[in-house]
Amino acid sequence: MRSLQSDIEQRGARIFELVDKHPERFFSKAGFYQRLMALSMHDERFKTQLFQFVAVLPSLHRSSEIIQHLEEYFSDGNDGFHPLVSLGVRVARLVPWMSAAALRWNVSETARQFIAGRNPHDVIATLRKRRAQKIGFTVDVLGEAVVSEAEADEYAARYADLLDKLARETKNWTDPLGKSAELFPVLNLSVKISALYSQMSPAAPADAITHLCSKLRPLLRRARELGAFINFDMESYALKNTTLELFKTTLTEAEFKDWPHAGIVIQAYLRDSEHDLRDLIEWGRARGTRFAVRLVKGAYWDYETTKSGQNGSNPPVFLQKPESDANFEELTRVLFENEAIVTAAFGSHNVRSIAHAQAVADELRVDRSRFEFQLLYGMAGPIKRALVEMGYRVREYCPIGELLPGMAYLVRRLLENTSNEGFLRAKFAENVPAKELLRDPKELIKPAVARIAGSNQKNGASLRAAAGDIFRNAPLVSFIYKDSQDKMQSALREVRKRFGEKHSLYIGGEKVWTDHLTPSVNPTEPTEIVGYGTDAGVDEAERAVKAARAAFEKWRWTPFEERAQLLERAADIMERRRYELSAVEVFEVGKPWSEADADIREAIDFCRFYAQQMRRLGRPKLTQQVPGEESYHHYWPRGVAFVIAPWNFPIAILCGMASAGVVTGNAVIMKPSEQSIICGAMLMQVFEEAGVPPGVLNFLSGHGSVVGAHLVDHKDVDLVAFTGSREVGLKIWESAGITRPGQRELKRVICEMGGKNAMIVDTDADLDETIMYSIYSAFGFQGQKCSALSRLILLEENYDRVMERLIPAAASLRIGNPEQPGIMVGPVIDEAAYRRILEYIEIGKKEATLAFQAKEVPPHGYFIPPTIFTDVKPHMRIAREEIFGPVLSVMKVRDLDEALEVANGTDYALTGGFFSRSPDNIERVKARLEAGNVYINRSCTGAIVGRHPFGGFKMSGSGTKAGGEDYLLHFLVPRVVTENTSRHGFAPEQSPEYRDEFLWPKPRR
């Protein structure tokens, strides 16, 4: 008996033989475009520029714009161009209109290579040609990201229309193989669920499924009437579980339970794909009706690895290409072994994968008419022909749509074709020998080269960090997993049971109570009291200062390593209590799940990052290497630090300021906001459990006007760290500047205040990204972030295009109780905020034009409907004053100069953003936008500790950067100790670069 490997080799060799009869045009050396592709394969930087240029081209409207972008993209920074394009660029300068037209034509031609037609009418001509070649089809509608329900409805209608039109056109078409035709309807449509619902949240599969089922039912019903087949395509990992669940849910409904013509995709590059496939098969058996699976490797490998790298989590995909190949083979076998219930389709261009499927089918006696090979339109033409010649069923995946919405797809294909790891490049561009291409992938897997999350050089490492000094952010909780969803639900139930608990002050290591308790209510349902905080008065404030002062005298001499370890223990405790702490935030401040989780992640990061930074700063450092003298620069803590935090990041900001104070050797009194006392009390519990010594961290809840004011003015308070409103911040700044009788130190104030953040949208911006990120930045957590977007500045040329999509996107937002997963807009913090924001909305109605206001918000609780004003001018109050709610002002400007002038024309400079694909304009905005944190082509909120040190200037703050390398310096005073080490001219040869701390008595080792 022949071994499987030799069988695969023979089949592979046969395919190659047939393939070589018809060489692949795409990889030929002829033609301008082919040459560019060849160049891309040998120059990664050029490839990136080229693909980025291709992606922006369809959104450029004028010839001059096209030529300008061409120059910007291909300028290599040394005032030269890549030799191949330099001629083109020179010609373009002389005859821009002609060159622009030629470029557009070239890119459309390329797109046409991968996109089967612009509309159903167009595509039918292609399908007819393929029919003559005995190749079947599945049709997919290309699309932009769906940002609103109006767009999702449009897609549903396009799918329905396509189905009807193709049904009419292909009415009399028969199966090309003429055998097992009942398994393979001629008319086959591939759908993407992301096109059908705009508010998909991985945390809320039930919500997505309810919406999607109602969109899909009519489509499935119609497909069934027409005898068509519907395939559920698979997209990014975040949507995978929802797609699988949706597939099972709809097809178990009575109406579709016995319908065999639906299929789903399994991506073999996913580590959990075998589990998913077996689960589907089990489901199929229970359902009792055949279904189909298209096995692919997966089209989002780069995306998944980048996303995971950014989040510091383990990628869901295999990291070695042969692992994906080997898993594809494993799953091929699983599919054939279960042929009785599942019809297999293999979506691959890899001859080894294809030959393996053929060989296993024969081994398991599955007739070749009972499965099919699927390949993409415009790719691997010779392989399709070869398979048809060998008597296999072949179906082509035919995307249809316009060039602009098709860009993301086109770029994915270009990447796939030029990928270093890809089969097509190896075979057709690099002529790797057949024997090599047909090797068993299992043999090619290298042992344990697993890339651990965050260790990727692209992330985690600060550029200036010494080796081994790499900071890794804690990953966000992935609510994709049911386990995480369940844990969050259960934490919410548990925290709810503790509603009404009373929390004491914590002074000098003791719990302290007073006669006054303040209730903290749930802003979603203000009749619910989440808990009570104890009100401190002046007496308790005095007691806290004494306790802190006493503790400071010991704590300041505690080795920094011990202090750093305290923070790390606190981080570990927060990690352990993560869901519980998030749940408290959901109830006390109305944070949606993912926002609450991000807050806890930030608190954890602050602790670990500041611990690491303290280790860097803690050791006295030699200033210069000179003979006979040692001069060490080092730091002392300032004394007693008073921390005043806001409610909007109720654990993270409080923790950030307090932990910075503690780790630097100060003694800290922390005062949470009156609206988030329970969150503050939770943080105190964490530090208590971590073993903070008595008096080093004191918890003083109470009224800002009483204890806050008293402590800011206190002679024994050496430092005030404040984050909050401009009004209070400026008062603190002023008051702390007055030296009181008996005061020892000049008071240091760290003052972080608000923003009136602007984002500018360039004429060439990617509108999918612009809308998605603008909506999130303006309305996420109800706009109650100091970093939130409040002024969207649109260039007049782009104005209508953006507004056309922005308003429906805002109208689609999920507003409601943040206890429910997937809610984007919850209540604002309290009645005062509620009234203030409504007043601003009234002001806005008088000053500008109310372009949008959400119609439905829950009747109870402090819900403000997301609101958009247009015709806003820079002098208006809604354009100048911080509103701190879900209100967005849209401003129209002539050009980028005016946009920058408007953006910079406020008192604030906190965050700011720019959407553009013009390298020159991006550079200009990077250089000129007045903001402490400038974000390009992304949201302007969501700073990550260590990665995006956060804080602004002008009236946004005193220029400090929380989560940055220099933050701890504000809590320290620098000191230099110099010793003459020479004795009678004799001196040690060298002084060590660092020495241990100046501690006395020396700590015991």
Ligand SMILES: Cc1cc2nc3c(=O)[nH]c(=O)nc-3n(C[C@H](O)[C@H](O)[C@H](O)COP(=O)(O)OP(=O)(O)OC[C@H]3O[C@@H](n4cnc5c(N)ncnc54)[C@H](O)[C@@H]3O)c2cc1C
């Ligand atoms: C008809 C059809 C339908 C498709 N539908 C979908 C779909 O619904 N969803 C979807 O995601 N994809 C889909 N694809 C795309 C498909 O996933 C890619 O075309 C395919 O992965 C390319 O694989 P290959 O076997 O042709 O090529 P090969 O060159 O053998 O494999 C390339 C693939 O290997 C994987 N890979 C690359 N580098 C690594 C690495 N370092 N470690 C691990 N794995 C790596 C990636 O998945 C990459 O795409 C479909 C493809 C076809 C032909």
